[in-house]
Amino acid sequence: MPPTTERGCLLIADISGYTGYVVSSPLEYAEDVVADITRDVVERLEPVLRVNKLEGDAAFGYAPDGDLDASMLLDSIEECYFGFRRRIRGIEHSTNCSCNACAKAPGLNLKFVVHHGEFIRRAGARGEELTGHDVILVHRLLKNTASKAFGLRGYALCTEACVNALGIDPGALGMQSHCESYTDVGEVPAWVADLERRWDDERERRRVVVAPEHAAFTVGLTLPVPPSAAWEYLTAPQKRLLWQVQEIEEVDAGGRRCTGTSSVCVDGRAKIYEEILDWRPFDYFTERISLSGVRVTLTTTLEPEGAGTRVVTRGRPAGSGRLIHLTALPRFRRRLQARYERLAALMPAQIPEHKRLPLAPAVAPPA
Numbered sequence: 421m422p423p424t425t426e427r428g429c430l431l432i433a434d435i436s437g438y439t440g441y442v443v444s445s446p447l448e449y450a451e452d453v454v455a456d457i458t459r460d461v462v463e464r465l466e467p468v469l470r471v472n473k474l475e476g477d478a479a480f481g482y483a484p485d486g487d488l489d490a491s492m493l494l495d496s497i498e499e500c501y502f503g504f505r506r507r508i509r510g511i512e513h514s515t516n517c518s519c520n521a522c523a524k525a526p527g528l529n530l531k532f533v534v535h536h537g538e539f540i541r542r543a544g545a546r547g548e549e550l551t552g553h554d555v556i557l558v559h560r561l562l563k564n565t566a567s568k569a570f571g572l573r574g575y576a577l578c579t580e581a582c583v584n585a586l587g588i589d590p591g592a593l594g595m596q597s598h599c600e601s602y603t604d605v606g607e608v609p610a611w612v613a614d615l616e617r618r619w620d621d622e623r624e625r626r627r628v629v630v631a632p633e634h635a636a637f638t639v640g641l642t643l644p645v646p647p648s649a650a651w652e653y654l655t656a657p658q659k660r661l662l663w664q665v666q667e668i669e670e671v672d673a674g675g676r677r678c679t680g681t682s683s684v685c686v687d688g689r690a691k692i693y694e695e696i697l698d699w700r701p702f703d704y705f706t707e708r709i710s711l712s713g714v715r716v717t718l719t720t721t722l723e724p725e726g727a728g729t730r731v732v733t734r735g736r737p738a739g740s741g742r743l744i745h746l747t748a749l750p751r752f753r754r755r756l757q758a759r760y761e762r763l764a765a766l767m768p769a770q771i772p773e774h775k776r777l778p779l780a781p782a783v784a785p786p787a
Contacts, residue, residue, distance in 0.1 A: 423540045428484040429493060429582060430537065430550075430558040431469055433461050433500065436529045436573055438477035453525055460507050461530070464500040467646040468492060472550055478562070482539065482550060490586035490675040492652055494593075494613075495701035497532050497576050499648075501615045502622060504530045505574075529573040530615070533561045536585040557605060564600050566612045574616040580609040592674030625679075628698035628706045630719040635734035637753040641760045643729050643767055647722040650729040651702040653763065654720060657683075663763040665692065708738055714748040731760070 438454065454477060462471050462479050468488060469481035483493075508526055537554025566577050577598065583590055590597075590611035600608045632638070643650045653659040655677060657668040667686035672678070679699045685692040690711060697717070698706040704721040715738035723730045733756060737749060 423542060425538050425540055425552075426484050427538055428482055428487065428536065429469070429586075430480075430482050430535045430539065430554060431465075431493075431497075432475075432478050432480050432533045432558060432562060433465060434478040434531050434533070434562055435461075436531050436567075437527050441525070441528055454528075457504065457507055457528070460503060461500055464503050465496060467648040468496040468652075472548060473546070480550075480559075485585075488652070489656055489658070490588045491672070491677040492648075492656065493534070493586065494576075494588075494676050495651075496648065497534075497613075498615065498618055498622075499701045501530055501532075501574060501576075502619060505619050531567075531574060532576040532615075533558055533564070534576065534582050535561065535579045536582040557608070560602060560605065561600060561608065561610075566598055566610075569598060570596060570612060570614070572612070572614055572616060574614075574619070576613040576615055578611050578613070580611070583611055587675045589674035593676060627700075628719075629704065630706065630717055630734040630736050632734060634736055636736045636749050638732060638734050639753060639756050639760060640730065640732040641764050642725055643731060643764065644727065645729060645767065647702040647724060647729045650722055650731060653767070654722075654731065655705065660685075663766050664759050709752075711752070712748075714752065716749070716752055733760075 435454065435457065441454070458474065458477070458479065462474070465471055465479060465481055469483045471479055471481040473480050488496075508528060535554055535558040537552070537557070539550045539552040539555050542549045542551060561577060561579070564577060566575055567573060578588070578590070578595070582588075588611075593613065595611040595613045598610045598612045600610060602608070643653075645653075653663070657670055660668060665685040665687045668683055669685075670677070670681065670683045672681045677696065677699065679696055681696045681699075683694040685694065693710040695708045696705060697708055698704070698719075702722055704719055706717065706719045709716045709718060716735050717738045718733055718735045720731060720733040723732075735749070735752065735756075
């Protein structure tokens with residue numbers, strides 16, 4: 421049988437400044453630092469995308485159509501970039517070594533190139549190989565002019581094909597229009613997201629959480645998947661329809677769920693109004709829920725636990741009044757507990773094999 425042509429997202433995460441860093445540092449130490457950083461990037465991307473291979477200072481992955489939506493893709497890119505910056509900052513602050521490998525590590529940065537198109541998966545000598553025009557194009561886009569055009573080192577370049585396929589509104593997300601041109605490919609319109617600015621915003625953003633000591637009730641469960649997959653089932657509308665509510669109408673920012681996103685959900689005859697107050701993929705989210713005149717603030721945290729993820733939701737009334745504590749909150753807690761039990765029963769049948777734990781590594785980790 422001829423190979424099947426598939427469509428989906430193609431992504432490359434590339435460590436910028438790699439060549440100069442290795443050339444100017446003791447080789448054995450520089451390679452250790454880069455291998456450690458690359459391993460961290462792969463581990464953060466792998467549950468969401470299928471990491472196909474390591475390519476020196478870059479990781480190449482993909483997601484077939486239907487595997488993730490715009491919000492999951494953008495959340496994964498930012499979470500990976502934030503983790504990279506925290507790792508670099510940790511190297512900078514945790515050592516007093518004066519060798520170039522340690523001293524120059526803060527000069528490294530991370531960029532992403534994302535495209536959507538066709539590809540064919542083949543069995544190769546070193547595992548799965550992806551081939552096709554769009555696979556070549558996404559690799560070609562690594563050599564782009566976005567850094568020079570916008571003065572950026574940490575960024576995500578998303579082609580117009582990717583933006584259109586996932587329904588992203590790049591203008592609403594503050595992305596900047598860009599175009600690359602190649603003699604053999606022609607013009608490739610794209611949009612660029614400034615990840616360095618997002619990192620600065622993230623560090624300054626106010627946190628909104630229901631702390632354990634302030635919670636009126638707590639509900640928890642353990643799911644047999646990594647935090648990113650659990651996050652998707654807890655937050656993505658199409659996944660929530662499987663276990664939580666019957667209808668969701670979401671008002672988001674440019675196709676992405678984030679702080680400020682509001683939703684109207686229908687469950688039976690009840691309408692549930694939701695507003696996201698804090699959004700930290702894939703660690704926790706806080707939302708304000710209004711149901712039958714009762715408003716409750718919920719913080720849902722996700723923590724790795726053994727071969728899965730421990731999900732804990734803590735709630736407190738958004739208003740005051742003894743009646744809320746005596747009648748409404750117990751009903752709200754029971755409702756949430758019943759839906760979590762439905763989710764736990766649903767998970768083994770619904771989660772794709774590559775998103776379950778333990779995960780078979782898609783690539784060999786760096787030595």
